[in-house]
Amino acid sequence: MPTNKTAAIELRTIDDFNDNLLLYTRKEIVPKAPVRGSFAVHERSEYPCMDEVKASRRDYYKISFFTKGSGIFTMGEDRYEIEGPMLLFINPHEVKTWRATSKVQEGYYCLFTDLLFESQHNHQENLLQHPLLQMGARAVFSLTTEQSNYLQSIFRQLIREYRENAAFKHEAILIYLKLLMLEGKRLSAQTKEPARQLTAAQMLAHRFTDKLEKQFPIEFSHNQLGLKTAKEFAQVLNTHPNHLNASVKQATGRTVSEHIRQRMLLEARLLLMHTDWQIAEIAWCLGFEDPGNFTHFFKNHSGVSPHVYRGQ
Numbered sequence: 314m315p316t317n318k319t320a321a322i323e324l325r326t327i328d329d330f331n332d333n334l335l336l337y338t339r340k341e342i343v344p345k346a347p348v349r350g351s352f353a354v355h356e357r358s359e360y361p362c363m364d365e366v367k368a369s370r371r372d373y374y375k376i377s378f379f380t381k382g383s384g385i386f387t388m389g390e391d392r393y394e395i396e397g398p399m400l401l402f403i404n405p406h407e408v409k410t411w412r413a414t415s416k417v418q419e420g421y422y423c424l425f426t427d428l429l430f431e432s433q434h435n436h437q438e439n440l441l442q443h444p445l446l447q448m449g450a451r452a453v454f455s456l457t458t459e460q461s462n463y464l465q466s467i468f469r470q471l472i473r474e475y476r477e478n479a480a481f482k483h484e485a486i487l488i489y490l491k492l493l494m495l496e497g498k499r500l501s502a503q504t505k506e507p508a509r510q511l512t513a514a515q516m517l518a519h520r521f522t523d524k525l526e527k528q529f530p531i532e533f534s535h536n537q538l539g540l541k542t543a544k545e546f547a548q549v550l551n552t553h554p555n556h557l558n559a560s561v562k563q564a565t566g567r568t569v570s571e572h573i574r575q576r577m578l579l580e581a582r583l584l585l586m587h588t589d590w591q592i593a594e595i596a597w598c599l600g601f602e603d604p605g606n607f608t609h610f611f612k613n614h615s616g617v618s619p620h621v622y623r624g625q
Contacts, residue, residue: 324532325366327353327373327424351428352486354471357382357420366411368587370530373424374446375403376493378464382418386411386453390582393453398461402445402452402497406530408587421468425490445497448526454500467492518564520550521557525572529580534594538577541600543569578614581607585623592619 331353357379379397386393386401387410395401397420403409445452456464471489474482524546528538540546546569547554558569565572577599584595596607612618617625 325369325371327351327371327426330371330373330424352423352425352475354421354423354468354475356468356472357418357422361418362411362422364413366409368408368410370408370532371403371405373405373426375401375422375424376497377401377403377422378420378468379418380420380461380465382413382420383415384411384413384418388451389449390579391451395453396455398456398458398464400454400456400464400497400500402443402450402494404446404448404450406448408530408583421465421472423468423471423490423493429487443494443498445494445501448529452497452501454497456500460496460500464493464496467496512564514560515564517550517552517557517560521546521561521569522565522572524549525576529576531580531584531598534588534590534598537598538600541573541577543573546573574610574614578611581611581619582615582622585619595619 377400379395379399379401381397382395383397384395386395388403389407444450467489471486471493474485474489479485524540528540531538540549543554543558547557550557554569561567561569561572567575581595581599584590584598588595590598592608593604596604599607601607601610608618611622615622
């Protein structure tokens with residue numbers, strides 16, 4: 314078994330974020346989050362984000378609204394050229410980078426954690442399970458002038474509630490946050506078909522992909538995947554492997570093994586890109602006891618060896 318190492322991918326916390334703002338502003342920041350540092354909202358011109366953020370994960374969700382300015386944002390393996398006005402929904406789990414490409418950076422951003430919803434179970438279910446905040450959502454939207462103006466009004470109200478100690482402050486913040494997410498859902502619906510009731514096969518497929526995704530990201534080199542085969546997933550889902558495979562194939566067009574293989578391949582690429590772990594360590598984390606089998610798997614599906622991919 315490989316020796317333990319700390320991941321090279323930085324974990325940025327909401328408290329770190331607020332502390333780091335002091336490096337970029339002369340103003341003293343006195344956050345007034347409703348619950349133990351669980352929420353913050355700022356105007357980018359007043360409290361700028363860093364010009365460059367290297368590969369990192371966070372302990373908070375983030376909604377970024379760019380009214381002016383440009384930059385390069387990556388999430389996982391996907392790269393986005395940001396040119397305001399744009400709206401981004403960012404979850405804590407995926408590896409992200411940011412590099413500003415213009416001096417002017419205007420807009421707003423808000424940060425929040427699950428602590429914000431501790432006493433609001435219904436809100437927690439509606440907001441933290443919002444589809445735009447999940448792994449793989451890729452919720453990056455270009456905006457019209459009308460949409461941008463509407464979002465600015467919501468963010469201005471959020472900032473007012475955040476800075477003042479008015480009655481029902483917590484409830485007001487949750488309402489405006491929900492409005493932001495509702496607008497995001499509307500933007501998403503413009504390019505997607507309306508949601509339909511799930512079939513039994515789709516529900517089982519969703520349970521499978523949820524179990525698969527919750528094994529990632531791999532944060533440390535002493536963590537190893539617990540579920541790696543269709544039989545293992547079927548056992549925890551209380552179904553037969555053949556039934557699971559047929560349902561997943563019907564709902565998604567891909568077999569259980571194909572889903573597992575593609576997700577393991579994606580994690581392998583991210584670990585090769587963003588950590589200094591040895592190939593053998595990455596192989597072990599992904600369930601390959603023999604590094605040679607991992608090299609064969611990676612080369613077979615990526616076209617190059619892990620060493621070559623890392624070098625590129």
